[in-house]
Amino acid sequence: MSQYLSIPLISWAIVAIIMILIWLWALKIKNNGIVDIFWSTNFLVIAIIIWLLADGFSERKNLVCALAALWSIRLGIYLSIRVGSHLDVEEGRYKKLREEWNKTKFFFFFQMQAFSNVMLSIPFFIIALNTSPEITTIEYIGAVLWFLCIIGEGVSDWQLQHFKKQAENKGKVCQYGLWNYSRHPNYFFQFSIWISVLIFALPSPYGWLAVICPISIGYLIFKVTGIPMTEEQAIRSKGEAYKKYQKTTSVFVPWFKKK
Template identity: 25%
Template sequence: MGDFAALSLLSLALVLALQLLTYAISRRAGRLSVVDVTWGIGLALVALLAAAVGTGDATRRTLLAVIVVVWGSRLAWHIHRRSRGKGEDPRYARLAEGRSPASIFVRVFLTQGLAQWFVSLPIQVSASTGPPRGFSLALVVLGVVVSVVGMTIEAVADRQLAAFKADPANRGTIMDRGVWGWSRHPNYFGDSCVWVGVYLVACAVWPGVLTVLSPAAMVWFLVVATGARLLERHMADRPGYADYQRRTSFFVPLPPKKG
């Protein structure tokens, strides 16, 4: 456990340093929303750190590093490209009203850094434990498959939505095509699968199973705190959205209802 404690402290220092840098960039850019770009980057950096200095099973360290770096890099680039040239996100504009810079740093940047550290606990534990044996190998395979499927769904959903929004003919309409016809939030569902898969890989060796609150926290963020439920409230008054809700599964992709 000493190896895990050292790696965990290094991971915490890494994400907090990243958030300090992000805060400085945010001040220069005049936008708090740049913090969204570093969400995936921070988790990818922790996975790289774990692969580099972890003393546990090298295969699992490498697998998780590849998964999380690919996921985090794609997500960061997608968010950067989507927000480039735009103003402040209304969510952050409301949060910043009447608050001091110190308060904003704590509520936005420090909070995100701590969340990155907590969500990455399965990676840290996995990098500090030995190789899986027997049936446990099946958990590693299952975890990798779940993560890859999740990354694919998320990437396809983001690409389809970006193409839809880029077409002026779709202005004012609801995206209900492709994977968006099976789930109202397929990108968030795919994201959650990535972290459930990471957790399954960590579960292959004790005490990885104890990090269950990390993927639970990620799913909570995606569904309740900053993801699907918040977007549903924002979209509620859009013409056609109530019908879209009636026809389409909220989160888990399912065949659309007819009629």
């Protein structure tokens, strides 16, 4: 069987099993928010599988696996701290889903997260299986942009957490650092990561398939679980203060305040 098929299938089987175990744990602790932690760390699992099994040019494979692992670990640690610090309290967006979904729907939701792990890893498979013995300039550009976007996403997450930790900021809208220029700088850098991955993948055979990543991530951010649900929860919790923030601050791309 071609590695283009076998490695994704092996990855899917492993992360699907992981998500079954996490779903059972979520049932026990009544907190479906833990799915976010393991969605992010599943990319580390897939990066390890790719590193062990893919037979592409080793330097390219090492580079893509290292970047995927770095991003996964960074995001996984952040979410572990954010969600793990209050396992007894489910986040607002998952509380809202709990009102509408039963256990079975959540099971399929967890499995869809596992499937999305594999689908979003398509560029990683493609890059790691590229046997060309030379890394191109375009690939290096994609890798550098990917690394910079990981830093940007990390900075925006840290600034938000730092703001929330200050007692005097309770109930206020975060306009600290990058959050003064974008209502969702973390989503901006997350989307930019997948654009960078696409650039990295383009010189590889079938690299154009990586376009599925920014398209699907963009759809989720703009239409499903990203900006819409986050802003609905923010309006519920912060009311008029957040509505004022919406009027003055760019929704996505960091930019200057509107007067």
